[in-house]
Amino acid sequence: QSPYPPGPKPLPVIGNLLDVPRLYSWLTYASWAKTYGDVLSFRVGNQHIVILTSASAAREICEKPIYCNRPDIPIFGDRLMGWTWMAQLCAYGDKLHAQRRVLQSGMRAGALIQHRPMFEAKVHDFLERLKETPGELTMHLDKLQGAILMSLTYGYEIKSDGDLLATAQEAGQLALRVALPGALLVNHLPILQYLPNWFPGTGFRKLAERGRELGQAMRDSPVAFVKESMAKGIAQPSIARDALESLNTAGPDSKPSAVTEQALRDACGSLYLAGFDTVVATLHKFFLVLALNPGVQRKAQAEVDAVTGRTRLPTFEDQPHLPYIEALCKELTRWQPVAPLLFPRSVERDDTYRGYFIPKGSIVMTNAWALLQDPERFPEPDSFKPERFLTGDNLQKKETEDIINGAGFGFGRRHCPGRYVSEAIIFMTLVSVLATFDVGKAKNEHGEDIPISGKCSGDPVRSVKHLIQQFHQADGPQSTRGIPVLHHTASVNGVDAEWSIARLLGLNFCTPCTSLGSFPGLLLFTGPCRS
Numbered sequence: 001q002s003p004y005p006p007g008p009k010p011l012p013v014i015g016n017l018l019d020v021p022r023l024y025s026w027l028t029y030a031s032w033a034k035t036y037g038d039v040l041s042f043r044v045g046n047q048h049i050v051i052l053t054s055a056s057a058a059r060e061i062c063e064k065p066i067y068c069n070r071p072d073i074p075i076f077g078d079r080l081m082g083w084t085w086m087a088q089l090c091a092y093g094d095k096l097h098a099q100r101r102v103l104q105s106g107m108r109a110g111a112l113i114q115h116r117p118m119f120e121a122k123v124h125d126f127l128e129r130l131k132e133t134p135g136e137l138t139m140h141l142d143k144l145q146g147a148i149l150m151s152l153t154y155g156y157e158i159k160s161d162g163d164l165l166a167t168a169q170e171a172g173q174l175a176l177r178v179a180l181p182g183a184l185l186v187n188h189l190p191i192l193q194y195l196p197n198w199f200p201g202t203g204f205r206k207l208a209e210r211g212r213e214l215g216q217a218m219r220d221s222p223v224a225f226v227k228e229s230m231a232k233g234i235a236q237p238s239i240a241r242d243a244l245e246s247l248n249t250a251g252p253d254s255k256p257s258a259v260t261e262q263a264l265r266d267a268c269g270s271l272y273l274a275g276f277d278t279v280v281a282t283l284h285k286f287f288l289v290l291a292l293n294p295g296v297q298r299k300a301q302a303e304v305d306a307v308t309g310r311t312r313l314p315t316f317e318d319q320p321h322l323p324y325i326e327a328l329c330k331e332l333t334r335w336q337p338v339a340p341l342l343f344p345r346s347v348e349r350d351d352t353y354r355g356y357f358i359p360k361g362s363i364v365m366t367n368a369w370a371l372l373q374d375p376e377r378f379p380e381p382d383s384f385k386p387e388r389f390l391t392g393d394n395l396q397k398k399e400t401e402d403i404i405n406g407a408g409f410g411f412g413r414r415h416c417p418g419r420y421v422s423e424a425i426i427f428m429t430l431v432s433v434l435a436t437f438d439v440g441k442a443k444n445e446h447g448e449d450i451p452i453s454g455k456c457s458g459d460p461v462r463s464v465k466h467l468i469q470q471f472h473q474a475d476g477p478q479s480t481r482g483i484p485v486l487h488h489t490a491s492v493n494g495v496d497a498e499w500s501i502a503r504l505l506g507l508n509f510c511t512p513c514t515s516l517g518s519f520p521g522l523l524l525f526t527g528p529c530r531s
């Protein structure tokens, strides 16, 4: 048998359990990579873990179908919550292919053009709310992303309470509650799921039951809403509407990976949990970047102002004329990545890669943080420098972009299907905020800046928590920039422009985080979650 990929020497029974830090595990993996190379492995108990630290290895491995499963998390499994229908947790195979067809068709760059007015309108609503209560930034960002996802997926406008969004939000909170490391013993001792209900310590079954109900509601109610709206002829453009229309017009398709109504329900029902925290965390990061880098903020504002003449809000049509903003968006993906170890894969059967044996059931993770922090490719990697994307020949640019996309959104067959959606939301929010707000550090009672370190928390479950907590309550809106924050009912050229602008002095964030569960001392499943 070929050797396992090299790695630190394991102890008997526990393997490398004591070598894997709970905090900043990606830093440890990056330093191991210097000794053991870009494909290294270690063991925790009898679980093999492989860490990839080069784009070439990540591309090659993540493209192979046998590396495209997700590790099992018992609470989400079919005996408990039954959430394995969700795209992000789904086994690799026909069901996933059908879902990904729905998602890729509904969220490809071309398909998103019809949603641009909606993105702009939701961002304008956000500006209004931010202007009124800048200290509530977190709440406003949550509302922005919630409203966009419900509209994009179902053409649904959120109401105050008890609506479809509430179900998705409860499901998001539950996902966090049940999947956080140490939250439920059953995730670490899967045998517990087979115990009868009366057995002490099986309280997780109640949560599982609620999860099952929410999962069902998340899949069925919104699609029922879309069908009803279609029957009345008032359905707004959405991924679900377009997919239902294609289903109605297409002839029967007997391929195992054919799109069915169930695939469509599953695909659409996955989007809130997959696309919420990742985008909200990136937008939080943007505000942090502005507060930490006044020079970047001024440059970006100057570029936006030159295009709009400071008489209107920016639009998607302005995008080709905003190269510095484009570079800023890329740097935002690179700097302090939201998913430093991407989402883990599990290996379906024994394999040999570059002469190394990778056993069935191994967990494979890509150290995206290390790829995006490579000083040869990204000099001074700790600094936030959009300029790094404005130079270089085309070839180098292309390679760098591939790395940013792969390390930001995943390599290979299970890469993020929501990349273009997040790029559109992030672009529109960035330019609109830059046009209308100045973002700065909060002041203390003596009027002095409260320092922000910009240091990221090392907990893989909360890698952006510290970034976010470093903001402080704003001291209220103040007029500065003199650009209209338009009501979304107004035309983009500003007929009903309201000439009152807020200044953001400081922000008060909650704690979006970036992974869903872990082994004792080891990240098991990296993905979006909330706290």
Ligand code: HEM
Pocket (backbone or CB within 6 Å): 062, 087, 088, 089, 100, 103, 270, 271, 274, 275, 276, 278, 279, 282, 338, 339, 342, 343, 344, 408, 409, 410, 411, 412, 413, 414, 415, 416, 417, 418, 419, 421, 422
């Ligand atoms: C800044 C924003 C985002 C980041 C950084 C991000 C990142 C990721 C990553 C790293 C993966 C795993 C890829 C892999 O395993 O190779 C993923 C999967 C996924 N993302 Fe995103 N994502 C973002 C936004 C979104 C949005 C807005 C949506 C949808 C509206 C979305 C939907 C999904 C889905 C459905 C999957 C699961 C795909 C699968 O397992 O086959 N994501 N994302």
